[in-house]
Amino acid sequence: MSSSNKKTQRQRKKTSFISPRRILIIAQSTVTQLVRMKVFYFLAPIAAVFVGIQFFDAPWYAGPEASQPQQELQMHKNLCLGTMMLFSSLFAIVSTALLIPRDIEDRTLYTILCKPVPRLDYLVGKLLGVMAVVFIALAVMDMILVVTLHFRTGAVLADLEPYLQKLGWPQELVDEKLDEISAHGPTMTLQYGVLAYFFKASVIAAVALLISTFSTSTLFTIASSVMIWIIGAAQNIARQGLFEQGGLAEDSGPIAKILATLVSLLFPDFQIFDSVAEAATRAADISSEQILQLGGFTFFYLAIYTVLSWFVFSDKEF
Amino acid sequence: MSDIPAVEVSGLVKDFQTSFRGPKLRAVDNVSLRIEPGEVYGMIGPNGSGKSTTMKALLGLVKPTAGTCSIFGKDSLKVDSRNDVGFLPENPYFYKHLTGAETIKFYGKLCGMRGAKLKHRIDEMLNLVGLDDARNRALKGYSKGMLQRIGLAQALVQDPRLVILDEPTAGVDPSGSREIRDLILELKNRGITVFLCSHLLEQVQEVCDRVGIINHGKMVRQGKLDDLIALEDRTEIVLENASPELLDQIHTLVDVTYGVDMISEGNPRTTLEDLFLRETKPRRTVTKKRRKRTNS
Numbered sequence: 001m002s003s004s005n006k007k008t009q010r011q012r013k014k015t016s017f018i019s020p021r022r023i024l025i026i027a028q029s030t031v032t033q034l035v036r037m038k039v040f041y042f043l044a045p046i047a048a049v050f051v052g053i054q055f056f057d058a059p060w061y062a063g064p065e066a067s068q069p070q071q072e073l074q075m076h077k078n079l080c081l082g083t084m085m086l087f088s089s090l091f092a093i094v095s096t097a098l099l100i101p102r103d104i105e106d107r108t109l110y111t112i113l114c115k116p117v118p119r120l121d122y123l124v125g126k127l128l129g130v131m132a133v134v135f136i137a138l139a140v141m142d143m144i145l146v147v148t149l150h151f152r153t154g155a156v157l158a159d160l161e162p163y164l165q166k167l168g169w170p171q172e173l174v175d176e177k178l179d180e181i182s183a184h185g186p187t188m189t190l191q192y193g194v195l196a197y198f199f200k201a202s203v204i205a206a207v208a209l210l211i212s213t214f215s216t217s218t219l220f221t222i223a224s225s226v227m228i229w230i231i232g233a234a235q236n237i238a239r240q241g242l243f244e245q246g247g248l249a250e251d252s253g254p255i256a257k258i259l260a261t262l263v264s265l266l267f268p269d270f271q272i273f274d275s276v277a278e279a280a281t282r283a284a285d286i287s288s289e290q291i292l293q294l295g296g297f298t299f300f301y302l303a304i305y306t307v308l309s310w311f312v313f314s315d316k317e318f
Numbered sequence: 319m320s321d322i323p324a325v326e327v328s329g330l331v332k333d334f335q336t337s338f339r340g341p342k343l344r345a346v347d348n349v350s351l352r353i354e355p356g357e358v359y360g361m362i363g364p365n366g367s368g369k370s371t372t373m374k375a376l377l378g379l380v381k382p383t384a385g386t387c388s389i390f391g392k393d394s395l396k397v398d399s400r401n402d403v404g405f406l407p408e409n410p411y412f413y414k415h416l417t418g419a420e421t422i423k424f425y426g427k428l429c430g431m432r433g434a435k436l437k438h439r440i441d442e443m444l445n446l447v448g449l450d451d452a453r454n455r456a457l458k459g460y461s462k463g464m465l466q467r468i469g470l471a472q473a474l475v476q477d478p479r480l481v482i483l484d485e486p487t488a489g490v491d492p493s494g495s496r497e498i499r500d501l502i503l504e505l506k507n508r509g510i511t512v513f514l515c516s517h518l519l520e521q522v523q524e525v526c527d528r529v530g531i532i533n534h535g536k537m538v539r540q541g542k543l544d545d546l547i548a549l550e551d552r553t554e555i556v557l558e559n560a561s562p563e564l565l566d567q568i569h570t571l572v573d574v575t576y577g578v579d580m581i582s583e584g585n586p587r588t589t590l591e592d593l594f595l596r597e598t599k600p601r602r603t604v605t606k607k608r609r610k611r612t613n614s
């Protein structure tokens with residue numbers, strides 16, 4: 001006994017400031033917790049909606065005669081991506097807001113923090129856990145989206161080809177048109193759109209994390225995170241209003257500018273994510289650099305919010 | 319072995335801001351204590367006297383207003399100090415969705431354990447606290463005493479050199495609390511330092527080498543248990559099958575002897591309990607209130 005005791009004592013080295021392994025353990029336990037809270041059950045009705053859209057024709061869809069048959073596919077993508085955005089953002093807020101205040105209320109945190117776990121590790125672990133669950137949920141929805149969109153594209157193409165041939169289009173032109181429509185099907189660009197929403201949900205989760213480190217109730221965390229989410233979405237409009245609409249902007253130039261910069265530091269500009277996702281539904285070109293940039297932007301916000309959370313959290317008493 | 323104490327608390331003061339602008343509440347007032355390696359130290363005191371707060375400060379869960387705490391020479395505010403300590407908080411709550419075995423696994427992993435060693439340790443711990451049968455049941459179905467036991471297992475998982483137990487027997491049935499007492503004695507035999515607080519004074523008296531009595535945040539008495547409870551100017555005679563005649567004779571003998579008083583008579587009480595009541599008795603606020611009520 002004493003020899004093994006000595007051995008373990010020798011093994012106990014300095015606790016590192018941040019340890020990927022420990023973060024992973026906490027992230028893993030967060031995923032387990034969320035899974036056992038049965039959050040994935042929410043995916044069932046969403047899947048049903050996605051499949052249901054399949055059988056729903058846009059009111060303006062006029063069959064193969066339509067001048068722009070891709071509208072049909074765009075509507076499908078719009079509805080699905082919109083649902084995914086709403087779900088992933090709300091999910092990120094609610095699950096982050098539920099986890100940390102609950103750990104504090106239940107005093108589970110006592111037992112975790114009295115093990116050699118730096119508080120930063122705990123926060124990062126929780127955030128990564130929520131992000132992992134959001135990722136899984138989005139991936140499942142994405143899969144359903146890709147499958148349903150694949151069939152729908154097939155149906156539109158199958159309608160269109162004989163119609164164009166009947167109109168006497170030469171085969172090359174028909175193929176060209178079909179290719180053009182296919183670009184609105186399940187493509188890489190569409191995946192970029194989904195990724196943009198994952199980034200957005202992650203940033204929102206980090207905001208909720210920060211709020212939950214100083215708020216004392218779950219409800220307050222959820223309400224204020226939702227508020228920031230809405231302000232973040234609206235601030236682009238507000239900023240445009242401040243700067244680009246003549247008179248007002250010129251008069252109060254510097255003050256307004258400082259104000260806007262402050263606001264944009266506090267409230268992340270979610271428009272950046274939305275515009276990429278919107279481009280994806282239009283099947284516009286999205287370069288991989290653009291996505292990398294978006295990733296960098298996401299990382300920047302995650303880092304800022306995590307460090308701020310850590311500042312608040314490291315002074316917290318239980 | 320070495321002169322580094324297992325626990326050193328010096329001049330600990332902790333104020334709590336109870337309301338937004340109101341006065342601060344001093345929960346712990348200049349408490350100092352030192353626990354040598356291998357010792358079992360018991361802290362006793364009335365409800366709200368600052369026992370749990372002292373323990374939390376020692377674990378870095380609250381920041382001292384003044385003073386310092388350290389564990390094996392490492393400052394409590396540093397994460398490093400928590401490598402060698404296991405803590406059982408009062409009313410332990412864990413993730414309710416985890417099973418008993420998963421709970422211990424989680425805490426073991428947080429301590430950096432893994433693989434076969436951890437697996438073996440989980441079995442060992444569940445066996446130690448008598449939860450073999452419940453290992454695969456979720457904690458939401460555990461009773462209060464079972465939660466207390468799993469908390470104990472969790473505290474011991476990494477085989478720490480110091481164990482801090484905040485009321486380890488709260489909610490545990492009599493035989494269970496006896497088992498916990500035996501467990502503490504076993505830890506002591508293995509050279510593990512134990513710092514506990516409890517309201518079961520008999521148990522504290524049975525297991526502790528040294529005790530400290532805390533009241534209103536102040537350490538009022540501290541020392542070796544034997545020294546504390548020995549009353550040199552008093553003698554207790556415990557008789558078995560004493561006849562009324564014999565007792566009468568003793569009474570008269572005491573009465574006629576100059577300078578000797580009969581202070582109490584009856585079944586012997588636990589002496590630590592006596593000491594505790596004596597040291598923490600002046601609850602003036604309560605008596606004052608009562609007097610007021612009777613006046614009006």
Ligand SMILES: Nc1ncnc2c1ncn2[C@@H]1O[C@H](COP(=O)(O)OP(=O)(O)OP(=O)(O)O)[C@@H](O)[C@H]1O
Nearest residue numbers: 318334335336345364365366367368369370371372
């Ligand atoms: N987080 C806190 N905020 C405000 N006051 C607190 C806090 N924690 C403890 N206190 C106060 O500090 C005092 C000491 O509390 P503590 O929990 O240390 O008592 P205790 O000796 O453990 O009592 P018990 O035997 O009931 O467990 C109490 O008056 C309590 O109200």
Ligand SMILES: [Mg+2]
Nearest residue numbers: 369370408484
């Ligand atoms: Mg207490």
